[in-house]
Amino acid sequence: MNATTALILPWFVAAAMIASPAWAQTDTEEEPDFVFFSLIDENGQVPADVVAEHCANSPRALSVETRDLVHTTPHQRVWFSGRQITNVNANPGEWTGALYKPLCPGLYSFSVDYMTSAEDGATDGEVVVHLHTWHRGGRGRPGELSALAVKAPGQERGVGHASVIVEMATGDEFSLFTLSPGAEKRRFERLQLTAFRVDHIADLAQPFDTKVWDQERADSDAVPGAMP
16 A cells, blocks of 8 residues: 555545445445545546446435434534435445535436424424535535425424436535524424436546545535534
8 A cells, every 4th residue: 555545545434434334334345435445546536437437337326314403593504413224336425414425427316305393492484495506617505506395384393395306427516405584493303315316427427536525525514504
């Protein structure tokens, strides 16, 4: 192992632990995250054509949920502290617990389902969840509003749902933010995010660079309301 690889390895091991729950890990040499790690050169990079080939013939899917989530500030990012239902063929660093940043390009389907409660002083009014998509070279973070889910006002308990299909290149980002008129307290009894790649689009593959990836994630965390 050369010096550069030694520096990169801890980052990928940590990312792999986030991407793959302990109960889903098997033989690490066959795990997709370790397969991708083997593609990285001494400069911490993977060419676009190698990314496209690595991503071509396997499904990609993520489903996570969180319960008893309370938000009290305007346009606040959702962090999932609950169970990870599934994470199929995860690559390192793609899922932070709040930000989905796919390595593999393609046409992605995202859906959000939630149930709210007015307990403990939370609002029984309108509760909205924004689905944001950020594309490299596009508008500033958290990116464009791709869809929104609305729980109608006047309900002690209510539900919201939204789904959207978007093209995502390597390194694009997807995240959820909640809000309500007047920034009232929002309580989510349950909130679930499901994502899967509908189709591989090789032309959307971009070169991977460890330093760029880390910086982009740091920039995303700096958005107001992004950190818990």
